[in-house]
Amino acid sequence: MKKVNIYFNRWFSVAFHYMNLIRNNEDGIPVQIFATHPDIRHMSLQGADVAGAEPELTGIEYVQFCVDFCRRNEIDIFIPRLHMLDIARHVSLFDAIGTKVLVCRDQDLLEMIMDKGKFYESVKSNGIMTIPDYHVASNAEQFKEAYEELVSKGHKVCFKPTETEGGLGFRIIDNNRSPLEELFGHVTPLISFEDAYRILSGAESFPNLMVMELLEGYEYSIDCLADAHGNLLAAVPRRKAGGRLRLMEHIPELEEVARRVAETYRIPYNFNVQMKYSGDVPKLLEINPRMSGGLHISCLSGINFPYLAVKSALGGEVQPVEFAHNVLASHVEQPLIMKINGESVVTDSVN
Numbered sequence: 001m002k003k004v005n006i007y008f009n010r011w012f013s014v015a016f017h018y019m020n021l022i023r024n025n026e027d028g029i030p031v032q033i034f035a036t037h038p039d040i041r042h043m044s045l046q047g048a049d050v051a052g053a054e055p056e057l058t059g060i061e062y063v064q065f066c067v068d069f070c071r072r073n074e075i076d077i078f079i080p081r082l083h084m085l086d087i088a089r090h091v092s093l094f095d096a097i098g099t100k101v102l103v104c105r106d107q108d109l110l111e112m113i114m115d116k117g118k119f120y121e122s123v124k125s126n127g128i129m130t131i132p133d134y135h136v137a138s139n140a141e142q143f144k145e146a147y148e149e150l151v152s153k154g155h156k157v158c159f160k161p162t163e164t165e166g167g168l169g170f171r172i173i174d175n176n177r178s179p180l181e182e183l184f185g186h187v188t189p190l191i192s193f194e195d196a197y198r199i200l201s202g203a204e205s206f207p208n209l210m211v212m213e214l215l216e217g218y219e220y221s222i223d224c225l226a227d228a229h230g231n232l233l234a235a236v237p238r239r240k241a242g243g244r245l246r247l248m249e250h251i252p253e254l255e256e257v258a259r260r261v262a263e264t265y266r267i268p269y270n271f272n273v274q275m276k277y278s279g280d281v282p283k284l285l286e287i288n289p290r291m292s293g294g295l296h297i298s299c300l301s302g303i304n305f306p307y308l309a310v311k312s313a314l315g316g317e318v319q320p321v322e323f324a325h326n327v328l329a330s331h332v333e334q335p336l337i338m339k340i341n342g343e344s345v346v347t348d349s350v351n
Helices: 015-023 041-045 060-073 084-089 089-096 107-113 115-125 140-152 179-184 195-201 252-265 295-301 306-315
Strands: 004-008 033-037 048-055 078-079 134-137 156-161 170-174 209-213 221-227 232-240 245-248 267-280 282-290 325-331
Touching: 004 015, 004 060, 004 140, 015 033, 015 115, 015 295, 015 306, 033 041, 048 140, 048 232, 060 084, 060 089, 084 089, 107 115, 115 209, 115 282, 140 156, 140 195, 140 209, 170 195, 179 295, 221 252, 221 306, 232 252, 232 295, 232 306, 245 295, 252 267, 252 282, 267 306, 295 306, 295 325
Parallel strands: 004 033, 004 078, 033 048
Antiparallel strands: 134 209, 156 170, 156 209, 221 232, 221 267, 232 245, 245 325, 267 282
């Protein structure tokens, strides 16, 4: 049986787990995994059979690098993360060489999802889920007005850039914080309104900030699997359960959110919906049109999300699947001898 060649460009370290989940697939399909990253010793590359250095490029030049890589290595499936939008804009270049790309081809939708302000407006208009109270600010006075209005409604307030990943740029406004205690303690996302306003006032304008109510209930990541046409095949709600514990559990209202998102937006393959509760009401944080950073944990539910997405892209039949029981999981560090393209790295000094 011919090996399926699969390529990951620059990903997070957890791609190591995605690669092994695909490699150890339940159908016994042989795969060869290629990966690139600017840092040849990056952990994501330790799951690859063939690893390579990636140049620091943007736009069409970066896309052309990926196309050339796929052509040279006869890549069947490309799973991008870095510069996903640029890759989607030029996906026809991959079609021309026979490489299937696990990306949302609807460029307008992808642009909207990646801008939280625009996506919130879309959700507000279609009403498929509840969104937090929020305002978008691009200068200090707008920030001040947004903050004061949210406080007048009785909300605690946080803010975050509309275009960012993970927790980058996320801050919680706390006017009772103690800078001295913070100096000697853990780094926190807390900032006073006065400090934030002073910093933002130093610029005439800045990239859009989402200023919103702070949600203080459980936060859930709903890992979702869809076929190439966006039909939902699986959804697993996952939350932190203290320390390193993670709980995958059936939450009917969150599974319904996943269904409505799939029906409305038709995001293909793997995507992730992040919700957080305000009292009894789950409210949208964001959607990631890719595999989430914790997807490998959700796979402990018995659903191999990365492989099933690959199988679907290859034209295989993937039936809707549910996980049978709630699953409590955790993780421990696993020491590894670093390898590059299957060869152990032995050196007297590491720069």
